Amino acid sequence: MTLLVVLVGLFGALLAGNRWSDASMTPALALDLEGGTQIILTPVADGDEEVTDDTIEQTIEIIRQRVDASGVAEAEITSQGGRNIVVALPGRPSPETLELVRESAQMLFRPVLAVSGPTAVPEAQEGADDAAGAEEPAAEEPAGEEPTAEEPAAEEPAAEAPQVEPTDPSDLAWITPELQAEFDAYDCTLPENLTGGSSLVGDPDAAVVACDENGFAKYVLGPVEVRGDDVERAESGLRVSSTGAVTNDWVVNIEFDGEGGRLFREVTTRLSSLESPRDQFAMVLDGLVISAPSVNEPITNGQAEISGTFDRESAGTLARQLSFGALPLTFEVQSEQQVSATLGTEQLQRGILAGAIGLLLVGLYSLVQYRALGLLTIASLVIAGAVAYGVIAVLSWTYGYRLSLAGVAGLIVAIGITADSFIVYFERIKDELRDGRPLAAAVEVGWARARRTILASDAVSFLAAVVLYVLAVGGVRGFAFTLGLTTLVDLLVVFLFTHPVMALLARTRFFSSGHALSGLDPRLLQAKTRYTGRGGVARAGERAGARSGPPEGEVPRRTAVPVGADERRTTIAERRAAERRASSSTSASSHDERKDA
Amino acid sequence: MPSRMAQWGNDLYAGRRSYDIVGRRRRWFTVSAVILLLTIVALLGRGLNGGIEFRGGTELVVEGVAEATQQPAVDAVERVVTEEVPRVSVLGGDSVRVQTLPLDDDEIAEVRTGLAAAYDVDEAAVSYSTVGPTWGQDVTSKALRALGIFLGLVALTMTVYFRDWRMAVASIVALLHDVVITVGLYALVGWEVTPATVIGFLTILGYSLYDTVVVFDKVRENTERVGEQHRYTYGELANLAVNQTLVRSINTSVVAVLPVASILFIGAFLLGAGTLRDIALALFIGIVVGTFSSIFVATPLLAWLKQRDARSAAHEAEVRRRREAAVAAAEAGPSTGSVRVGALVPGQHLGTRAQPRRRRPQSRPSGPGGRS
Numbered sequence: 001m002t003l004l005v006v007l008v009g010l011f012g013a014l015l016a017g018n019r020w021s022d023a024s025m026t027p028a029l030a031l032d033l034e035g036g037t038q039i040i041l042t043p044v045a046d047g048d049e050e051v052t053d054d055t056i057e058q059t060i061e062i063i064r065q066r067v068d069a070s071g072v073a074e075a076e077i078t079s080q081g082g083r084n085i086v087v088a089l090p091g092r093p094s095p096e097t098l099e100l101v102r103e104s105a106q107m108l109f110r111p112v113l114a115v116s117g118p119t120a121v122p123e124a125q126e127g128a129d130d131a132a133g134a135e136e137p138a139a140e141e142p143a144g145e146e147p148t149a150e151e152p153a154a155e156e157p158a159a160e161a162p163q164v165e166p167t168d169p170s171d172l173a174w175i176t177p178e179l180q181a182e183f184d185a186y187d188c189t190l191p192e193n194l195t196g197g198s199s200l201v202g203d204p205d206a207a208v209v210a211c212d213e214n215g216f217a218k219y220v221l222g223p224v225e226v227r228g229d230d231v232e233r234a235e236s237g238l239r240v241s242s243t244g245a246v247t248n249d250w251v252v253n254i255e256f257d258g259e260g261g262r263l264f265r266e267v268t269t270r271l272s273s274l275e276s277p278r279d280q281f282a283m284v285l286d287g288l289v290i291s292a293p294s295v296n297e298p299i300t301n302g303q304a305e306i307s308g309t310f311d312r313e314s315a316g317t318l319a320r321q322l323s324f325g326a327l328p329l330t331f332e333v334q335s336e337q338q339v340s341a342t343l344g345t346e347q348l349q350r351g352i353l354a355g356a357i358g359l360l361l362v363g364l365y366s367l368v369q370y371r372a373l374g375l376l377t378i379a380s381l382v383i384a385g386a387v388a389y390g391v392i393a394v395l396s397w398t399y400g401y402r403l404s405l406a407g408v409a410g411l412i413v414a415i416g417i418t419a420d421s422f423i424v425y426f427e428r429i430k431d432e433l434r435d436g437r438p439l440a441a442a443v444e445v446g447w448a449r450a451r452r453t454i455l456a457s458d459a460v461s462f463l464a465a466v467v468l469y470v471l472a473v474g475g476v477r478g479f480a481f482t483l484g485l486t487t488l489v490d491l492l493v494v495f496l497f498t499h500p501v502m503a504l505l506a507r508t509r510f511f512s513s514g515h516a517l518s519g520l521d522p523r524l525l526q527a528k529t530r531y532t533g534r535g536g537v538a539r540a541g542e543r544a545g546a547r548s549g550p551p552e553g554e555v556p557r558r559t560a561v562p563v564g565a566d567e568r569r570t571t572i573a574e575r576r577a578a579e580r581r582a583s584s585s586t587s588a589s590s591h592d593e594r595k596d597a
Numbered sequence: 598m599p600s601r602m603a604q605w606g607n608d609l610y611a612g613r614r615s616y617d618i619v620g621r622r623r624r625w626f627t628v629s630a631v632i633l634l635l636t637i638v639a640l641l642g643r644g645l646n647g648g649i650e651f652r653g654g655t656e657l658v659v660e661g662v663a664e665a666t667q668q669p670a671v672d673a674v675e676r677v678v679t680e681e682v683p684r685v686s687v688l689g690g691d692s693v694r695v696q697t698l699p700l701d702d703d704e705i706a707e708v709r710t711g712l713a714a715a716y717d718v719d720e721a722a723v724s725y726s727t728v729g730p731t732w733g734q735d736v737t738s739k740a741l742r743a744l745g746i747f748l749g750l751v752a753l754t755m756t757v758y759f760r761d762w763r764m765a766v767a768s769i770v771a772l773l774h775d776v777v778i779t780v781g782l783y784a785l786v787g788w789e790v791t792p793a794t795v796i797g798f799l800t801i802l803g804y805s806l807y808d809t810v811v812v813f814d815k816v817r818e819n820t821e822r823v824g825e826q827h828r829y830t831y832g833e834l835a836n837l838a839v840n841q842t843l844v845r846s847i848n849t850s851v852v853a854v855l856p857v858a859s860i861l862f863i864g865a866f867l868l869g870a871g872t873l874r875d876i877a878l879a880l881f882i883g884i885v886v887g888t889f890s891s892i893f894v895a896t897p898l899l900a901w902l903k904q905r906d907a908r909s910a911a912h913e914a915e916v917r918r919r920r921e922a923a924v925a926a927a928e929a930g931p932s933t934g935s936v937r938v939g940a941l942v943p944g945q946h947l948g949t950r951a952q953p954r955r956r957r958p959q960s961r962p963s964g965p966g967g968r969s
Contacts, residue, residue, distance in 0.1 A: 030870070042735070084735070090720070095702055131725030221636060308949045334735060335650070337726035343660055351873060355861040358856025365851055394761075405620060406796060409876045412860055416884075417807065424811060429844040434610050453814040456758055463750055464803030471743040476796045479876070483800070 006492070007383070010390030017397050027389070028396040030404035030478065033348045035341030036090040039101055040457075043329040044081055058324035062105045062149030062286050065213070066195045076400065080477055082333065089403075092338070100195060102331055105286035107228025107324065109264075110221035111170045111271060112280035112292050113207060116524070118188035118215050169222035170270055170278055174207035179220065183209045188218045194288065196293070202287070213288040221282050221289075225267045228285075230260025232302075232333030236315035239307060252319045253303065260554045261302020263279060269298040284323065290321050339397035351408040358412055359385075362419050370426055374499060377422045384418050384493040388486055403478070417461060418490040423499055424457075425450040447499055453496055462487045606683055606844040612837060619836035622897030629774060629894050636781020643784050648791035650728050651737075655700040657708060657725045659693045662716045670695045673711035677704055699727055700854065740795050744802065747871040748772075751806060759817055763902040768809040771895035775886045777803040793872040797879025804880070805887035809895045815842045816896060823912065830913040832900040839896045857881050 014025060019146040031038050043059050056079050063085065067075040068481045076088040087101050111468050187193065188211035202208035204224040232255040239249040256264050272295045293306045306318070340585075359381065367374035388411065395401040428450040432442035465484030469477055503512045608614035618625065647654050659670070667685040670693050674683040677700075682694040693716065700708065705725055713720040748769055754767035779801055783790055815838040823831050857880045863873030903909045 022893040052788075058747040066787040095706075098702070172921065188922070333727075333729055335726065335728040337728075338724050339726075340660065340721055342722065343658065343724055346660075347873070350863050350882070351860075354873065355856065355865070357859040361859060362852050362853040365848075365855060369848060374902075405872045406876065408861065409873055412856045413876075413880060415856045416849075417804070420807075420811075420849045423845055423848045427842075427848070430606070431610055431841070434607060449818065453811055456814055457810040458809050459754065459758075460751060460806045461803045463754060464747060464799075464806070467743050467747040467750065468799055470747065471739055476740070476792070476799065479796050515951075 006496070007386060007390065009100075010387065010394055014390065014393055014397070017394075025393065027392040027403045028356070028401070029344070029348065030402035030407070031088050031090060031344070032337075032339050032378065032405045033344040033351075033403065033408075035339050035344040036088060037093055037098065037338045038089075039087045039336045040301075040334040041085045041087065041102065041202040041331040042334055043085065044332050045329055050202055054320055055324055055329065056083065056085065058320050059105070059329060063087060063101055064322075065286070065288075066100045066103075076402065085331075091341075098336075104326075107138055107231075107286075107322070108204065108224045109228075109267070110208075110210075110282050110284055111223055111267065112219055112277050112282050113170070113172060113175055113222050114183065114220040115182070115277045115280075115411075116218055118189040118211065118218055120185050122277050129378055141572075144524070167268060168268075169225050170274060171222075172278075173235055174222055179207055179209065183218065183220050186211075186218050188212065188215045210282070210287060210289050212292075213285070213290050219282055219289055219292065221284065225281070226256070226260055226263045228322075228324075230256050230263065231322055232257045232260070234319045236310075236312075236319035239305070249307060250312055250315035250515070252306045252310070252315050252322065254306065254322055256302040256304075260300070264298050264302060265298060268295045268304075270296040272298050285321050285324070291318055323511065326433055348408070351412070352403060355408070355412045355415070358415055362415055366419065366422070367484065373426055376498065377419060377426075377503065380422055380493050380498045381415065381418060384486070384489050387492060388414075388482075389491045391485060391489065392482075401481070405478075406476070407478035407482040410479040411469045411486060413481060414486030414490070418486060418493070421454045421458070421490055421494045424453050424499065425494065425502070439506045439512045440503075447502075451495075454491070458487050458491055609840045609843050610875055615836070615840050616843070617836060618839050618893060619832045619897050619900045622901060625893040625897055629890070632778055633774065633781075634852070636778050636785060640713050640777075640781045643787070645784050645790045646787050648789045648794075650792050651694050651734065651790065653699055655697050655705060655708075655725060655727045655731055657693070657695045657697075657705075657712060657723055660691065660722045660724070661717050661718055662691050665693055667693070669715035670712060674708055676711055677707045687932040698792055699729070710853070729897060740799055741959060743799065744776075747802060755810075755813075759813060761817075762814050763899055763906075764817075766897040767895050767902060768806055768813065770898055771809050771890040772802060772805045774890050774894055775801055775883060778886050779879060779883045781878075788878065789875075791872075791875050792877045793875035797876040797883065800876070800880055801883030803886060804853065804884060805890060808846065808887050808891040810893050811845065811849070812839060812842050812896055813899070815839075816899065821908040824908075827912075827916050827919050830914070830916045831903050831909055835896050835900045835903075839892055843892070846888055848894055850884060853884050854881065857884060 043056065047057075060077050060079060064075070064077050067077065067087070067089070075090070076086075078086050080086050089097065089101075128351075186209050193211050194215050196215070202210075207220060207222050209218060210221050234252060234254045236250060236252050239247045239251045241247055267281060270301065273279075276294060279290075280292045280294045282289045284290070291306065310318070363374065363378045364383070365374075366377040370377065392401065392403060396403065416546060425446065428446035429439075429442050430446075432446045433439065435442075437445060462484055463486060465480045468480035469484060606615070620938070665687040667687065670685045671683060674695055674697055678697060686696075687692050693712075695708075695712070699707075705727070709720055709723045709725065712723050751772075752762075752765045752769060755768055756762045759765070776798060780798060788794075816835045819834040819838045819841075820831055823829070823834055829837075857877050860873050860877035861881055864877055904913065
């Protein structure tokens, strides 16, 4: 049976994952069950600009960078309902971490004053050794930009008098001894220096120390010269050479707006005349350098092209980061919720208890209503539960799905909807039995009709779940997910378990003979004799089990009944009298099985 | 009881017992209209009692309290925030919930410490949530948008599946009916509406439609060849469908309500206010109303819509004309003119009136088997 394969496959995969990977046999729990903190943020753009999907995605990247670097494990950051960002942090995160999440990010362009390898330089090595020591790691710098590993004479300005006022943002006079000391001591391999956030952005009007976003290099950067919101747009694409031919190199094109273009012209004019690395300008997003290309020539028209060893993906990433910079967002905290672990566990236990009671009641009711068939209902529900559990566990392993309290509610509600499929099916079988079909045939015909109904109603249910899932936020989503999932599981179980088992049961003597406890007793259902054509009728309630014919009962049993061979012949007068009696009584229908002579 | 239920089901199926739901639609429509009016008035007049998610504010829950009294919480909060008297309620047996104006992080920390001390519990046992005033509205506006899109898609799906836009219209009217009544009941009683309640409302959509689809599928099956016969009208066959699915409707509702009721029970008595209880309460009402509407609103409405269709009306007139002619022609036939509408079961005698009749003024029917 296919269902068996599905079940074995699901749990086999889980077991295998459990043994050789990090899968758990139980589904991961959302923080309202596990305990933790959830913050829902809505990014708001300054002015009335549209917040695009790209921006949201980039925002999530930034928050993820901050959270991951701050050492919180298993944080879950997702976008929901198009515009909201949900940050779920397990446990009890520190106020600093929470603050970090809520902060807005900004993009700044600063000139590079000095570059070096990421690690801190030991005090003793200061001076000439510094250059040599830093050269090696810098050479490995993977950031696809043009900067070579040529080491700056970064320590030179340190010798200068700190009182000297820097003349322009590229002036090395920005590097005061304190800053130099900070730069030397700064370690970009430490995660706390890679979190991003306002503490790392620093004073926009002064020189700062900053890390490469991947922690591969550290920089001393001059004051802010151009702001991210001066970027009109940024796109990635293949370079178009001056002759108009498309080359194979991926580049990122930035276009500045009027003010930004003017500023950028000034910067690039100045930078292009400087020696490396001071000919570089760093793009700083959220306090981290995402790119630091060198300027080859002054850019006067506000349209810059960044080239380097980009591939399609890295060019796209940079373009997206730059576009994000173009639209500074602030985050509006929609809701912040902290659930203690004990409360979560308690909720889960109570939820499971409620589900168990619900299942029990449904089981009892279907036993009363459908007798032995109730057992089939219960078995089907149990299997549906097992499949749903397996799918959720596998999903939480592979896709990081987390079961929330609303999700649990969805599961419990789904018990009813799943059980309804069986009710529709069984009622249809009963209807067919009432028409006088033998059980095997009733099961087939009833199934054909019930299938349509089940498909249609489940389709509507599923549609509702999908619409809710796509459009909704927070708890609604968890609920819609389990509802949609269980609708599919319901179909799976009805098609692959309930119906085949029903067809098998129909062959057993207990059911086909219409045992009083089978729930399908034709006598109880007052099944009619059924006309089967050619003057024959099939009598319901006959022991179909005694048949020696084909098992599926596609040929109904026929007994030739001569027309008019009624057990009770009546005269015309008697019939008239009976008719009058019948018509005078309230039940206008004369339902006795009289046949015309 | 099951045997009586089965007997009842048999009668309903065969049409021996029939509830004229479609025919007496005026009555059911009136019932619905009165309830609708009542709930709409409540909705407009009293409005909904939005939970903290809609007002905005901070909610703190202290668990594992030895003695669940309210006063310590009030004192603890007022020591930190003086502007507003907090709303304190006891949840379950051992939890205290405190709702205040939105607090900032420092205030929350202070209040938590204060609460933990006041109830002599660990600070970790005090959980909190802060909600911006727009959050609930955001959820609701998203829900409304989801509702709009969902209705559009459903109308399309149903029209395609049943090949009849009237079924789509009738089911959507029934659905709106359910949602309005459920939401209105919340306004009437003054229950608190939380995002979890909104989830419940949205689920009613799915459930109400699900229920209606099952009934309509039977209507479709019964009336598939309605135009090819002149024994029954569309309305009668639709009514038969409702009666035939009555047992299923009841069973389904019971089965759907049981788990929901168990959540409601557990939620209300063991957990106190929370996601589970809020969803369950909305669903409980929605399922009851949904069952009512799929039987008493959707199908009668469908029959009414169908009656307004010219071809259907002509068919109905033809059925009535033939029926009257038959009654007039019958010598000693019953003059009630009522017709039993039931499943056509081959091999079963449908009663004398189902037989061809001799038409008096015309010539005698030819062939053997004609009745005398």
